[in-house]
Amino acid sequence: MxxxxxxxxxxxxxxxxxxxxxxxxxxxxxxxxxxxxxxxxPKGTEHFISDIHGEYEVFTHILKNASGSIKRKIDECFGDTVPDEEKKLLATIIYYPEKKLASICAQGLNTREWYRTILERLIMVCRVATSKYTRSKVRKALPVDFQYIIDELMYTDNFETNKQEYFANILETIIDIDRADEFIIKISQLVQRMVIDKLHIIGDIFDRGPGAHFIMDDLCKHHNVDFQWGNHDILWMGAACGQLACIANVIRNCIRYGNFDTLEDGYGINVRPLAVFAMEQYRNDPCVSFRPKEVENALSSHDQEMAAKINKAISIIQFKLEGQVIMRHPEYQMESRLLLDKINWEKGTVVIDGKELPMNDLSMPTVDPANPYQLPPEESELMEGLRLSFLHSEKLQQHTRFLFKKGGMYKIYNDNLMYHGCIPLSEDGGFAGFIVDGVEYSGQSLLDYCDRICRRGIYSTGQDQREGQDFMWFLWCGPMSPLNGKDKMTTFERCFIDDQSCWEEHKDWYYSYINTRATAEMILREFGITAKRAHIVNGHVPVKIKKGESPVKAGGKLLIIDGGISKAYQPVTGIAGYTLVSNSHELVLSEHQPFTSLDAIIQENQDMHSKNISIEVFPQRVKIRDTDEGRIIxxxxxxxxxxxxxxxxxxxxxxx
Incomplete structure (x- = not known):
């Protein structure tokens, strides 16, 4: 002993x-x-997805087909013994069982023989999908309605003579008592669950697309998920905590992308008072620079005009509120973004970085030149109403607390370091320092500091809470923010200055060094990761495949998996997103082609086409003992x- x-x-x-x-x-x-x-x-399969940006249909399909894993399971089961068209049908049933069954029934194809065949095939696929898990783990995942039946079918050998009749009788009875459809739905959902053991979201669920609230609903029910906060996520989290500058930015983004569905229908945020205010203040102002260009083809002329006025109204309020935050926090070092007080109203110019530039618009009826960052009573009342609307949105509060509970600035799991934006670097390639109260934070300590301060915004009280909420705004747009990764956001310039040379936003030095293996290894060491198979998994910056960029950086040590799930990025990237898959055999990057339509998948058994790029093949199959879970066990x-x-x-x- x-x-x-x-x-x-x-x-x-x-x-x-x-x-x-x-x-x-x-x-x-x-x-x-x-x-x-x-x-x-064998270790469970991990999926990594980044920059979903509200694209609910695409995100849902990637999860349902597990980045092509389900098709591979079907091929593993049947090989050439089942025709390709029938395998495609089986895959569609597993992805969307309710919708596909409705289509099959409408065509009168749901014969007894059809049900028998589909049930047998689904059970075989389920056996393969669950084969590397303990029977106890599988049982915990079984649907309550069919727990005993599925358990019996899964572990009964229907090719064994003594059990053939028993197996067949169970299937016949399911069909006889008209429970086949429900059984198909439940076992399909079980297959979907078992092929993804753990899901990692590398930031940015919100903005652009209209379905962020639906995505969050699904993730709240997911069996095993974690988040690395993105800049768009932290903005919404700050807004949900009642931070006014975050609220103004959230509303402006929703207007810019024509995304009122998430704001109004998803979270019940009432923007009608803002619309009334905007139409009154800017009734004779065309607000040309504030038209929502990204969606102008989807809006009527009247709606475009109204959206432009609302956009201008909230933008002016945003600049004031941001100015107040900057003046409260000199440690942010953002004084150069105080621009309203730099306007020369007589000359029609503004001084930016020491350069006097002509403005294209001076119509700001709510700005007091003598006190430009103060909100007049009507704007204060308007923002207080919006603040209460955000605070009282039950669903938004539920989703925000889920993001705090399951998320953070970074995560280390199975020798993979995950974060959304960047690790701020200096010009010489070393870690850049952020000084607060005489203490310098850099590298891992900076991300730990950011995580800690953000949590004060929801869990603390008084001054600590206010500082935490202001800091969430800083992470959205600040020059040393690991989530922003740029020196500034030139929103004011894009609205009021025609000279596009001042629109430029310089990326952090991180993006100049990430192609070098030495930089990736330096970052991994900073976080205490020394394993040979270690990787950094990163999002935030779309990889422009059309221009020859590669998602694989630093000799394979760093992977940027923002490939354009958001439709707005697809003309630039040329693809429709990436999924990184880590199974027990290899690390694979799935490159997805644009999603056609749900109707095409249901009616024609089409699927999202994906190309797999092998990043690393493990010399030996990875077992649970080789993982973080194994170390705990x-x-x-x-x-x-x-x-x-x-x-x-x-x-x-x-x-x-």
């Missing part, structure tokens, strides 16, 4: 607490046997072995 820690070397109280869960030698021994066996199972085994030793030595008495 010398290889075990002696009981006196451990806290006896801890062993006694552990004994409450394992009260006898038998229960402790059984758990040790079980855990040691689990260590030798191994530690628990040692604890149980010490408990077992304590029982046998009589240090702790068995109970029961």
């Amino acid at each position: 010398e290889r075990y820690l002696q009981p006196q070397d451990l806290t006896l109280k801890y062993l006694e607490l552990l004994a409450q869960s394992y009260p006898t030698i038998q229960t402790a021994s059984t758990e040790i046997i079980n855990l040691r066996a689990i260590l030798n199972l 191994s530690a628990k085994i040692v604890e149980l072995e010490n408990l077992l030793d304590a029982y046998r030595r009589g240090v702790i008495k068995q109970k029961g």
Whole structure:
């Protein structure tokens, strides 16, 4: 027993607490046997997705087809024994069982023989999809309605003579009692769940597309998900906490992308008072620079005019509110973004970075030149109403707390370092420092600081809470923000200056160095990651495939997986997004082609076309013992072995 820690070397109280869960030698021994066996199972499949930007249909389909994994499972099951068209049909049923069954029934194709064939094939696919998990884990995932039946079918060999009749009779009975459709739906959902063991979201669920609230609804129900906050996410989180500058930015983004669905229908935010205010203040102003260019073809002329007025009204309010935050926080070093007080109203110019530039618009009826950052009473009342609307949105509050609970600035998991934007670097390639109250934060300590301060915005009170909420706005647009990765956001310039040379936003030095392996390895070391198979998984900046860019950087150590799930980016990227898949055999980047339509998938069994790029093939199949989960299990085994030793030595008495 010398290889075990002696009981006196451990806290006896801890062993006694552990004994409450394992009260006898038998229960402790059984758990040790079980855990040691689990260590030798293949690791579960991880999926990494970034920059979803409200594209609900595309995101949902990528999850449903598991980036092509389900098709591969079907091929593994049937090979050439089943025609391709029938395999495509089976895949569509697994992706969208309710819709496909409705189509099959409408065509009168749902014969008894058809049901029998589909049920048998689904059970075979389910067996393959669950084969690397313990029976206990699979049972926990089984749908309650069919738990016993699926368990029996999964572990009954229908090719064994003694069980053939038993197996066939179960299927016949399911069909006889008119439960085949429901069974197909439940087992299809089980397959979807088991092919993705863990889901990593590398930031930016919100803005651009109209379905962020639907995506969040689904993720709140997901069995195993984590988030690395993106700049758009943190903006919405700040708005949900009541930070006024964040609220103004959220509304402006929704107007810019014509995305009132998420704001009004999804979260119940009432923008009618803002619309009334805008139409009154800017009734004779064409607001040309504020037209929502991204969606102008989807809006009528009247709607474009109204959207432009609302956009201008909230933009002016935004510039004032941002100015107030900047003046409250000199540590942000954003004084150069105080521009309203730099306007020369007589000359029609503004001074930006020491350069006097002509403005294309001086119509700002709510700006007091003597006190440009103060909101007049009507704007203050308007923003207070919007603040209360954000705070009282039950769904938005639920989603925000979920993001705080499951998310953070970065995550280290199975030797992969995940973050959305960047690790700020200086011109010489070293870590850039952010100084607060005389303390410098850089690298990992900067991200830890950011994470800690943000949480004050929701969990703290008083001044700490206000500072946390202001800091969420800083992370959206600040020059040292790991989520922004730029020196500034030139929103004011784009609205009021025709000279586009002042629109430029300089990226952090991080983006100049990420192609070098030495930089990636420096960052990994900073976070305590030294494993040879370690990678950085990054989002935020769309990879322009059409221009020859590659998502694989730094000799394969850094992977940028923002490939343009958002339709707005697809003309630039040339594809419709990436999914990074890490299974027990290899690390694979799936490059997706644009999503056609849900109707085409249902009616014609089409699928999103994806090309797989192998990043790394593991020399040996990765087992759970090689993972973070395995390290936790191994530690628990040692604890149980010490408990077992304590029982046998009589240090702790068995109970029961």
